[in-house]
Amino acid sequence: MANLVSTWSKTAQTLPENYIFPADQRPGSFEIPLCQNIPVIDLSASHSKTVQEILHACQEFGFFQVINHGVSKDIIDDTMEVVKEFFNMPDEEKEIYYSIDPIKRCKVYTSGYDYANEDIHFWRDNLRHPCHPLDEWVHLWPEKPTNYRDVVGKYSLEVRKLSLRMLELIREGLGLEPGYFGEELTGDQLLSINHYPRCPNPSLTLGLPKHADADIMTVLFQGSVNGLQVFKDGQWLGVEPLPHAFVVNIGHQLQIISNGKLRSAEHRAVTNSREARTTIVSFISPCPDTIVEPAKSVIDTGVPRFRPFKFKDFFKFYEEKKRDPEAVLEFYKIKP
Structure with a gap:
């Protein structure tokens, strides 16, 4: 438990050496401006307009924000409140769930998946299940908190419903057959709650480094604190937290299924010295033994760009x- 950033960082005046990123990976002392061009899609708009807007966002950015999405504001607020309460519990109560076991399904841990073997740690604690x-x-x-299971259960059901709704819109936009995103491709849902405590020097470290998601689709509620940045056209763009909006990231699996027509979004999380930031992430992924490959109907040239694989093998790599x-x-691309 002593490894948890939220346990020891409250009195930290400087960053430990093993939290300082190399100079070329640091966010730096200047603040990334919030981008005004990131697509914000109103799901209450006409069906045809929504399909086209989502498809364009997935092709151009690999991410977008959604508003008027149908998930109750009360459910969102209650969930954020209860997950913040979890991270504010006494250490001995969080310790029950602390684990560095990579195969344990419900756990609290810090930094990445392999803390003991990391050269540099991330400035975050994580609860996932x-x-x-x-x-x-x-x-x-x-x-604990005593209402965690009830509140988070309702949230996870609503966010899954929203994810499947957006996948159906993407299916239609790509011209895939009805029912394409069935249980095999969407049967795994993981909830990941990131907690980024206040940081004494945000210019030197990261909450999460540059990465893209392995899944089909990621739906993030980032609360009201800035910290999400997306990499596009060689530069970092800040993603403004909109009240009760969700940020949607396209994952690697959807890029492969679309034969490269859609793009997975590279992103990172930065920290700040003023306040803690807590985010709630839902990952929708294929079942482990599901074979993933480009959908035949999207292969315009008749040549797939990616070879088939089992999702569990992809995730390990x-x-x-x-x-x-x-x-x-690149490892999964078919070489000409």
């Missing part, structure tokens, strides 16, 4: 190479 099917996993979730998103996809 599977949440679909809910009945199979909810008994493993934290028992991703964990080894995720600091280099291009290398991950």
Whole structure:
């Protein structure tokens, strides 16, 4: 438990050496401006307009924000409140869930997946657990705060429903057959709660380094504190937190299924010295043994750009190479 940043950082005046990133990876002392061009999609607009806007955002940016999405503001607010309460609990209560076991499904840990072997640590603590099917996993979730399971359970169901709705819009935009994104491709849902405590020197460290997601789709609620940045056209763009909006990232699997027509978004999380930041992330992924490959109907040239693979094999390779998103996809490309 002593490793958790939230445990020891409250009195830290300087950064430990093993949290300082190399100069070419640091966010630096200047503040990245919030980008005004990131797509904000109103899901209450006409169906045809929404399909086209989402498809364009997935092709051009690999990410977008959604508003009027149908998830209750009360559910969102209650969930953010309860996850913040979790990280504010006494250390001995969080310790029950602390683990560095890579295969433990519900756990609290710090930095990345392999703290003991990391040269540089990330300035974040993380609580994560599977949440679909809910009945199979909810008994493993934290028992404190006492309303955690009830509140977060409702949230995970609503966000999954929203994710499947957006995948259906993308399916239509790509011209895939009805039912394409069935249980095999979307059967795994993981909830990941990131907590980034106040940092004495945000210019030297990162909450999360540059990466792209391995999944099909990521839906993030980032609260009201700035910190998410997306890499596009050789520069970092700040993603403004909009009230009760969700940020949607396209993952590697959707880039592969679309045969490269859609792009997975490279992003990172920065810290700040003024206040802690807590975010709630839902990852929708294929089941481990699902075969993923480009959909036949999107291969315009008749030549797939990526070879088939089992998702569990892809994820294992991703964990080894995720600091280099291009290398991950390059490994699965079919060479001419």
